[in-house]
Amino acid sequence: MLLERSGVMALADYLSEELIRMDLASRERDGVIRGLLDSLVACKALPARLLEPAVAAILDRERLGSTAIGRGVAVPHARLEELDEVLVAFGYSRAGVEFSALDSQPVHEVFLVIAPKGRADEYLDLMERITRLVQNDDFRRFVSHAKGRRDVMELIKEMDR
Amino acid sequence: MEEHSVEVTIKNPMGFHVRPVQRFADLARLFKADVEVHMRNRTVPGKSVINLVSLGGRCGDSMVITARGEDARQCVDVLHFLADSSFFVEDSMDTASQPNRHVERLARMASCFESEIQIVLNGKAADAKAVEAVSGLGLKPTSVPRFRVRGTDEEQARAVLENLVESCFYVEDEMGRRPRKGK
Numbered sequence: 001m002l003l004e005r006s007g008v009m010a011l012a013d014y015l016s017e018e019l020i021r022m023d024l025a026s027r028e029r030d031g032v033i034r035g036l037l038d039s040l041v042a043c044k045a046l047p048a049r050l051l052e053p054a055v056a057a058i059l060d061r062e063r064l065g066s067t068a069i070g071r072g073v074a075v076p077h078a079r080l081e082e083l084d085e086v087l088v089a090f091g092y093s094r095a096g097v098e099f100s101a102l103d104s105q106p107v108h109e110v111f112l113v114i115a116p117k118g119r120a121d122e123y124l125d126l127m128e129r130i131t132r133l134v135q136n137d138d139f140r141r142f143v144s145h146a147k148g149r150r151d152v153m154e155l156i157k158e159m160d161r
Numbered sequence: 162m163e164e165h166s167v168e169v170t171i172k173n174p175m176g177f178h179v180r181p182v183q184r185f186a187d188l189a190r191l192f193k194a195d196v197e198v199h200m201r202n203r204t205v206p207g208k209s210v211i212n213l214v215s216l217g218g219r220c221g222d223s224m225v226i227t228a229r230g231e232d233a234r235q236c237v238d239v240l241h242f243l244a245d246s247s248f249f250v251e252d253s254m255d256t257a258s259q260p261n262r263h264v265e266r267l268a269r270m271a272s273c274f275e276s277e278i279q280i281v282l283n284g285k286a287a288d289a290k291a292v293e294a295v296s297g298l299g300l301k302p303t304s305v306p307r308f309r310v311r312g313t314d315e316e317q318a319r320a321v322l323e324n325l326v327e328s329c330f331y332v333e334d335e336m337g338r339r340p341r342k343g344k
Contacts, residue, residue, distance in 0.1 A: 063337030065183050069210040075179060102187065102210075121219065124176045128217035135211055 009122065011129045011160040012153065014088035018043045020149040024093040024110070032097050033058050033076050036089040036112040045087050046114070054080060054114055068101030073134045075127065077113040086115040086122055090152065092143055109134060109143060133160050163194075165237040166227040169244040174253055177218030179210070181248030184331065186210045188239055191320040194230030196240070207240075232317050238273035239321055249331035256334075261292075263302045263330030268292045270321055276312025278322070289322070302332035 019039050026032050037054050040046035046054060057078035061067065068074040074097070089112045096106025111130050115123050133139050139159050146152045171177050177200075189196040189208045196207030200222055205212035207226065218224060226244070228236040247254065249266070256262070271278045271289040278289040282304055287294035289308065300306065305326060310319050329335040 061180075064180060064333055065336075067179060069179065069183075069214065071211060073211065077179065102183075120175045124178060124217045124219060127178060127214050131211045131215035135215065 008125065010157075011088070011126070011133065012157040014086065014126070015090060015153065015156060016043065017149040017153050019045070019089045020152050021089070021091040022146065022149060022152065024091045024097065027093070027095055027097055029062070029074075029076075029097060029099050030059065032091060032093070032110055033112065036076075036091050036110065037114075039089045040087055040112075040114075047082075050080060050082055053082070054078065058112070058114070062100075066100040066102065068099040068103075068105075068107050069131070070101070070103055070105075071134060072096070072105055072108040072140070074099045074101070074107040074110045075113060075130060076110065077115070079115050079117050081117050083114060083116040086113065086119065086126060088113050088126070090156075092146075092152070094144070109140065129160055162229050163231060163233045164227065164229045165233045166225055167237050167241045168223055168225045169241060170223045171218050171220055171244070173247050173250055174220050175250075176220050177213065177216060177222070177224070179214055181250055182210055182213040184248050185240060185243060186213060188243060188321065188324065189236065191324060192228065192230070192232045192236035192239075192317055194228040194233040194236045196236060197227045198224055199227070200224035232314060235273050235275075235314055235317055239270060242269050242273065249333075251331075251333045256332075261296060263332050264292055264295045264300055266330050267300070267322065267325055268295055270325060271318065273321075274312070274314045274318035276310050276315045276318045278312075278318055279309040280306045280322075281309060282306040302329045302335040 024032050034055055037051055041048050041051050057080055058076050061078045067076045091110040093108050096108055099107040142155050143152055173181055186208050197204050198207045200216045200218050226237055226240050268290055279286045280289040280295055282298045285298055287298050308322050
């Protein structure tokens with residue numbers, strides 16, 4: 001899968017419908033992380049040989065502190081030397097996922113990010129976009145009522161500006 | 162109401178990303194004072210991870226930390242030390258040359274408080290604000306010492322020091338190897 005990328009990237013530039021999972025099957029953090037990475041592999045965004053290193057890197061990062069950042073949102077992430085570009089996948093869980101959040105609340109929206117080493121500005125831009133988006137109560141409410149991936153993709157295009 | 166501020170520069174090559182922000186917000190939450198951070202022409206609550214990450218702070222950006230409340234001075238001192246220490250993010254740190262960093266972190270954090278603080282480990286006690294005295298106890302990043310704290314800000318001092326202990330003094334090689342309290 002090739003994404004059109006130039007200049008400042010919007011969140012929608014990193015995503016496609018295939019990289020959005022509605023009603024995540026797992027209620028466990030590790031299962032959700034693996035499921036979202038599987039989506040990236042299925043889309044050929046992430047080479048299959050990097051799946052296990054990516055799982056390990058993300059779980060290693062979680063060991064340093066949960067990436068549940070409040071309001072039912074988590075941003076599991078890691079950097080991998082071998083990657084060429086920043087990759088994002090989104091998952092929604094109606095039931096909620098146990099993410100060892102500091103506020104002890106289950107996580108419903110998960111933005112998984114893996115990035116090459118360096119690229120600090122792009123990475124910070126992306127995190128800024130994600131956190132601004134999820135601060136919008138309308139976004140989280142609309143996601144919970146979305147009928148499918150297409151709705152979420154449209155929502156992100158519309159609200160991440 | 163007491164108000165204190167400090168301006169600091171972000172030294173982390175990857176900026177004010179999720180990990181430094183979490184540590185900042187975790188420590189800020191241990192104080193009664195309201196905390197605000199001003200950076201990149203925006204001001205956000207200093208105890209909210211989402212708000213702080215949304216600032217998108219880069220390496221070299223300066224930020225002003227302001228605390229208002231009865232423990233504002235101690236709060237600003239703790240957060241100032243944290244920021245000056247690259248938020249204890251060890252990615253690009255020469256950790257081999259700082260084997261005693263957990264002791265220094267403990268002593269510097271303890272020094273932010275007016276209370277008298279003793280650290281107790283294996284039946285021996287030492288002044289928690291004195292690096293040499295704490296080193297003499299054989300403190301390791303995974304040690305679980307007790308604290309004797311007496312003074313006007315003892316509640317906050319104890320909370321900050323226990324946060325350090327629970328987090329293995331943010332020595333990242335050791336973090337997460339011991340379950341955090343209440344998890």
